[in-house]
Amino acid sequence: MKSGFVAIVGKPNAGKSTLINALIHEKVSIISHKAQTTRNSIIGVLNQEDLQIVFLDTPGIHKANTILGNYMNKEAFKQADGVDVIYYLCDAKKGLDDQDREILEQMFSYHVPIFLLLNKIDLISKDQLVSRVIYANENYKFTEIIPISAGNQENLQELLDTTLKYIHDDIQFYPEDVTTNTTIEFRISELIREKILQLTHEEIPHSVAVTVDKMQRDEYDKVHVYANIIVERASQKGMVIGKGGKLLKEVGIRARKDIEALLGNKVYLELWVKVDKDWRNKKSHIEDMGYRSSDYKK
Numbered sequence: 001m002k003s004g005f006v007a008i009v010g011k012p013n014a015g016k017s018t019l020i021n022a023l024i025h026e027k028v029s030i031i032s033h034k035a036q037t038t039r040n041s042i043i044g045v046l047n048q049e050d051l052q053i054v055f056l057d058t059p060g061i062h063k064a065n066t067i068l069g070n071y072m073n074k075e076a077f078k079q080a081d082g083v084d085v086i087y088y089l090c091d092a093k094k095g096l097d098d099q100d101r102e103i104l105e106q107m108f109s110y111h112v113p114i115f116l117l118l119n120k121i122d123l124i125s126k127d128q129l130v131s132r133v134i135y136a137n138e139n140y141k142f143t144e145i146i147p148i149s150a151g152n153q154e155n156l157q158e159l160l161d162t163t164l165k166y167i168h169d170d171i172q173f174y175p176e177d178v179t180t181n182t183t184i185e186f187r188i189s190e191l192i193r194e195k196i197l198q199l200t201h202e203e204i205p206h207s208v209a210v211t212v213d214k215m216q217r218d219e220y221d222k223v224h225v226y227a228n229i230i231v232e233r234a235s236q237k238g239m240v241i242g243k244g245g246k247l248l249k250e251v252g253i254r255a256r257k258d259i260e261a262l263l264g265n266k267v268y269l270e271l272w273v274k275v276d277k278d279w280r281n282k283k284s285h286i287e288d289m290g291y292r293s294s295d296y297k298k
């Protein structure tokens, strides 16, 4: 048995959640093109014969000015300290910049092998990729530099094979059938939040939270899910609901499909939109939504 921990870190939108889902062939972390989609750390466990790798998907590291934002940054750094390998994801189209440098300085202080994963290579030319690799080599001491496309699942086997050289535990950390650490309610609330992020614009993404209040199985084995969508302002409530309830309806249709796939049951989904001014700065509320309390002190 060979096992180990790998933290996936980087700036928002680099493709961290896409990568973890691709590596373990299951949607454990939601994805959108909006920054700050992933709010807390989610694990994805790869189970193969005589092999278990625990991947940690972390929130993108960014300039934070709310309690939630602060929590997200701390969470990412905390997860990276003490793992066997750090995957540092970079959008290859954008390349490494000053903000990456700041984050990497701290990451290198952990004395953990850091792989630079140049992601989204489907979007750039070979020449561009070569110049990215040269730049990284000249400016940093990465243990490995691996170009990938998480979206197209390109070069992921090579990534896994290389990772195996750096993991040395022989403990099975999780039972074979476990793929993630979050509760079913959390996964459902995240699927709903993902659809809202996909369908709304501008300030909504950062202002929305979703909680699942109740789940009940009826006599026909259909699961009734009652969820709240929380926004910060009345005007945002209107945006989430949409003209004649159109947007909320579409959120419901898309989310229900994913929840049915997750549960393997028919689902009845009831969504309520509520306004809670400034929830992102309220500790008690953030706790209710599953973000652990001791970790988001300002």
Ligand code: GDP
Residues within 6 Å of the ligand: 010, 011, 012, 013, 014, 015, 016, 017, 018, 019, 030, 031, 032, 033, 034, 035, 036, 037, 038, 060, 119, 120, 121, 122, 123, 148, 149, 150, 151, 152
């Ligand atoms: P995260 O914030 O780092 O977790 O990034 P996500 O996994 O949520 O992805 C951010 C955006 O990049 C999404 O729109 C993804 O579909 C997109 N994306 C991720 N990986 C790739 C890739 O390899 N190629 C392309 N073209 N897009 C990608």
Ligand code: MG
Residues within 6 Å of the ligand: 016, 017, 018, 029, 030, 031, 037, 038, 058, 059, 060
């Ligand atoms: Mg993410």
